[in-house]
Amino acid sequence: MTDDLRLVDVESKHLDDVYRVRSRSFGLLSAGDREEWLSDVQGFIDDGRIVGVVDGDELVAAARIWAFQQWWGGRKVPMGGVAGVVVAPEYRGRGVGSKLMRGVLARSVEHGYPLSALYPATTVIYRHLGYEFAGGRFRYTFPAAELRSLGGKEVSVRRAGPADAKRFLELVGQLHAAARISGPLVWPEDKVAEWLGEENSFCYLAEDGFVVYGWQSGKLRVEELVAGSEATARALWSVVGSGSSISADVEAYMSPDDPAHLLVNKEADKNTVIEHWMLRLLDAPAAISARGFAPGASLEVDLELDDSELAANTGRWHLSVSGGSGSLTPSTSTGEVLRLGSRGLSALYSGTPLATMRRAGLAWGGATAGDGAIDTAFAGATSYMLDYF
Known part of the structure; x- marks a missing residue:
């Protein structure tokens, strides 16, 4: 060299x-x-x-x-x-x-x-x-026969294809916004249409949900399933489970908080496969203002950020959260405040509790009595991705 x-x-x-x-x-x-x-x-x-x-x-x-x-x-x-x-x-x-x-x-x-x-x-x-760990790509395995028996026959389900890409994106937008989901990627409509047109993609659409699955290494694998109601979830999972005479098990990429975990009686494999991914904030004020927060959270607190790679993030900031939105603005206040490095800020953004971060040395300073309010603001469902890139 x-x-x-x-x-x-x-x-x-x-x-x-x-x-x-x-x-x-x-x-x-x-x-x-x-x-x-x-x-x-x-x-x-x-x-x-x-x-x-x-x-x-x-x-x-x-x-x-x-x-x-x-x-x-x-x-x-x-x-x-x-x-x-x-x-x-x-x-x-x-x-x-x-x-x-x-x-x-x-x-x-x-x-x-x-x-x-x-x-x-x-x-x-x-x-x-x-960068710091922010979530995972989780793969679970369920007995196909259990999925087949979930019911939902009263729900109308039809085959879907590339022409339904816009509707798929609409459903994801509605359901992810309502559930305050964190982690999944947003793909452009042309890429979704391409995915739905793949030979190994079996796609089905209901009024308030859809499923895309296919064969992978001799097993059925669900790539994505979203449903806005219990009945639709049961119907779509039953469609997948209808292959139980050929595939004993069904693998599924999904959130640890997915309602399917509450619908089925058991998992076929207790060893969940997890691929961890990492996050980094590049523009702290823009990242905070773009993110959604817990609707009932109200927060006014100063932070001291130290980012050795991106100097624009370094300094004292005022974090304000109200009505599900947040802002991060420069602060001129003095005194001891919660301090975070870039790893700590990334972990906080993805919902890691401050008590955990303090024990790991990623957060320090400030009064711990205020940690709960900060945790509440950033809290939500477990962060996850469905895609590997």
């Missing part, structure tokens, strides 16, 4: 280098998959959402930034999803990954994302840069 390491915008001329480093990180792709991968990466290049590190003229690391929206407290917040983080083997452990991720943070700020999220291959580098 030379001293000529620098951040660059990845360009089309770098594609061979990116693929070479990607192959050494994740393995080779088939010819067809490689062409699809190259097309996808070119889209990120065109949008200025892929950065890299070069040593001289050779690209040795790269990362992409997805333009997402993410539900937080029942509201959609712009989020840059970090993916495809690759570093050439001979450059690992030498600070190249940190240099790359600092470039990712800067580029995400330039694009105006208040939040950044990722699935970590390792936590050390990301925690050092201010």
Whole structure:
């Protein structure tokens, strides 16, 4: 490694280098998959959402930034999803990954994302840069026969397809807002239509809910199921369970708070599969104002934030929460207040109780008597994602 390491915008001329480093990180792709991968990466290049590190003229690391929206407290917040983080083997452990991720943070700020999220291959580098665990991608397994017996025959259910993408998004918006859901991604209508048109996607729509499922490794797997009523939930799960003569078990990606857990008598597999993801606030005031809060919470408190990577977040702020909305504005007050680093702020945003954060050294200072009111404001259902990116 030379001293000529620098951040660059990845360009089309770098594609061979990116693929070479990607192959050494994740393995080779088939010819067809490689062409699809190259097309996808070119889209990120065109949008200025892929950065890299070069040593001289050779690209040795790269990362992409997805333009997402993410539900937080029942509201959609712009989020840059970090993916495809690759570093050439001979450059690992030498600070190249940190240099790359600092470039990712800067580029995400330039694009105006208040939040950044990722699935970590390792936590050390990301925690050092201010990320913290915020939720999981949860997969549960249920006996198909139990799902089949849930009933709901009085509910009208029909097959759905790409033309129903708009309605699917409307239902998700209505139900996630009402339940103050946190974590799931918001996909554009054309991507949802593409998903609904996939050969292995079995899609069914009711008046107030839908399900998308398919076969995966010889088992039925539910990718998403939302329902606005008990009857619809029973009907949609019964549709999935109708395959019980072929698949004894059904795997499902879902929230730990999903009502299905209360409808079925048991899980087939007690070992829930969890893929943890991490969150970071890039623009603290924008992230707070975009998020939803507990409707009955009322809060006026000063905070001291210390963000060693993004100086704009550092300083004393006044947090105000009322009527389900929040704001973070500069404060000139003095005295001892609750203090948070960037990891602590990310954990608080995702609903981690302050008592837990204090014991982990992510929050300190201020009167603990006020912690409960802060916890109440940020509290809600467990944060989760359905998608891996």
